[in-house]
Amino acid sequence: MTATVSLEPNEAPARRTPWLSGVAIFVAVMTPLLAYLAPLGFAPLLALAGLLALPGLRLTRAAAPPLLILVALALWAAVSMSWSPFAVELSKLKGYGDIESVTALKLFLQLATYGAAVVALRGLSDAGAQRAGTVLAYGMTVLAAVAALDSLTGAAIYQKLHQATGQAIRPDVAMVKVSLSTYILALLFWPAALVLSRLWRPGLIWLMAVGTLVTSVICSSDACIVALAAGGLVWLLVYFAGQTAAKVLVGLVAAPFVLAPLAVLMGVQTGVVAWLHRLVPASWDARLNIWTFAADHIQAHPFRGWGLDASRTFGPAIPLHTHNAQLQLWLELGAIGAALAGVFFCWLAYGVVRLSQRSRTEAAMAAAALVGYLVIGGLSFGVWQEWWLGLGALTLIACGLARAFDEPQWTSLDELAPLG
Template identity: 40%
Template sequence: MSASRTAAAPRDLLAAWCGWVLIGAAVLVAPFGWLWPLGFSGLMSLVGLLCLPAVRIDDRDRPAAMILFAGLIWAAVSTTWSPYHPTKPANNSILKLAFELPLYWSAISAARRADPVLRTRALHILAYGCALFGLVLLEEGLTRGVAYKALHAVYGPIRDDLAESNDGHTTQVLGLLWPLAALSGPRRLRPWLALAMAAGTGAAALAFGYDAPVLSLFLAPIVALLVWRWPRGAPKLLALAAAVLFLAMPFGIWAVRHFFDYEAIRADLPKTDSMRMGYWSHAIDWIKLRPLQGWGLEASRMFGPGIILHPHNNPLQIWLELGAVGAVTAAAFWGVVLSRLSRPAPSLAAAATAASACVYLLFGVNFGVWQEWWLALGALVALLAVANAAQEKAL
């Protein structure tokens, strides 16, 4: 009997350790989301590093893990023909991706391995923190960022227009997380937590001119309702749509440019959207020249002035840099992870996960696909999805 207790102790200690690490991370999600979104890469890496003993690849994880590993290998190979050559480790995307993949996987594994009581506590802390984040954003939207500007006046003065832009940028963090964050709270409080998060996201996004978070407030509930109403078929339909998005994006842009007056459409749009359409047009011209293998990882940085840094469109960037091989890999990954949400019966965890995943795809037209903080937020969504699924299964 004593021998069996001794053998079980390390497993119990690991579960407790993972739970406490998740609690620490949960405390920081809301402050990072508002004041330092770029810090999410460090936060998720630290969680993964601290929980490395919890790393597991189960049978259900193996397809996604194999696709990610294959994509990493292809990205590494593509650096041999990429015109972009990083001069220091901080600019070396393949080096960072090689560390991020195992560390983020470790963080997600910790959510599954954590002690259930501590995991529940971590989820509740995150839910309350994100609700408070929503209330802060509500105040910021109504006052044009008074609190954010006041904080910066103390530790680093910043122009009012930049402060408002940064404040608006944070709405994309809460706009992504709120479906899973609200579900993470106590059952009776979930509607009120969701209301606080959604109201803050919408108010600040409208005040500071960010359209995507406003769209996400409509997209997320629609997707969640579809997955709740048709738990078996809707995730598979979403998986197909995501795969088509990554495979067909260049052809869609080409069709708009070929059959419509592309420049007239650009002229009628706000400046940022017009610039983005310009990047897309240049991107498909470069894709046509090397459609199979692409131009290599981070090659987008070398195509200025037509493209500044990246095309601001995740599918187009993958096509441009990694070619059709990369696009097929991305389509396969999203197809696998979304189709895995299929259930025989309605599941709130599956519905919320699908909602945040689709918002992630929506926001992908604003960011570079390799940005560390954006990949870290994707890992955080996966962590919350695993944690909420585990909680739901335990009930």
């Protein structure tokens, strides 16, 4: 049974896309380099990719729903600036640095550029997608190996590279820099693994998996370990249970956007949070304090929120952001913002449901990547960080590239899986 899926590559008659292929290969080459050397560079990389891909951009009806949801979210975020304690007076915006600090403006620019990159590269020819996907998969394998080796040597490689540029770096800071590569590896592991499996390179999949886990453990990237574990569990469920598991995934994705504040408040009232305080290490103990403070303050403005970037105004209680995407959305944009973001991610999850009718391996990949992004976002980064949003766009692109590869005829795993 074949179904048309909103996230599927263009199924129109094959066309040559040399320019888009070049853009995709450029992104694939730069991804492991930036992941290791400068993760914040994913913001300009995806913005540049979007601008370069504009000549090949073809808007489709399937792209309209997610784009409209994100436009609505950006508009609501901009409106919330009118009551946000972090609001910036427009009359004071004089230089680029001032304008760059306006999150609402950046959201529209990122939506335009990142969105253009995702939508345009969906129109890649299969041949172009396969070339870029192959480069990306091998690049992620090399990244995993280098990151693991560097973490085992105390970031010696990273330190030598810095010394070569005339800028020394402390060993502990170098280890933190190396640890950032694990977040990219955790997200792109699943599309890269699918590409390698369809190129029949199982050894490289294991190398990438071991390298990612070793680096995550040594660098204490706990969120990545949790994301990989959750992604692996979801991969197994979707692969073996098919559409049934994919439908359950939609509800699991929706739940945190609806229940996050209530879950924290119930945890406080029942003593679960106090019990966790006695068990977890310092970094997680700090998170519990932040989440408790955020959930308590959400009650003051549950519908509209405190306003965009309000998380930055609570002093030591919330250092920059809540370290939980759903709580940050509730705190800053209220129920409206949380609902819009939840609808977007549920739309992605529902795409997995439809994709499971065509290929369980591809659906499992998409589900694992989606869960990985949500888990890391729920434990580590701020919602509006440019490089993190860029990684979300890159993950969508990578999943699209992976799906251009045909299932090997001699080992069709989908046919061996039990019917869902």
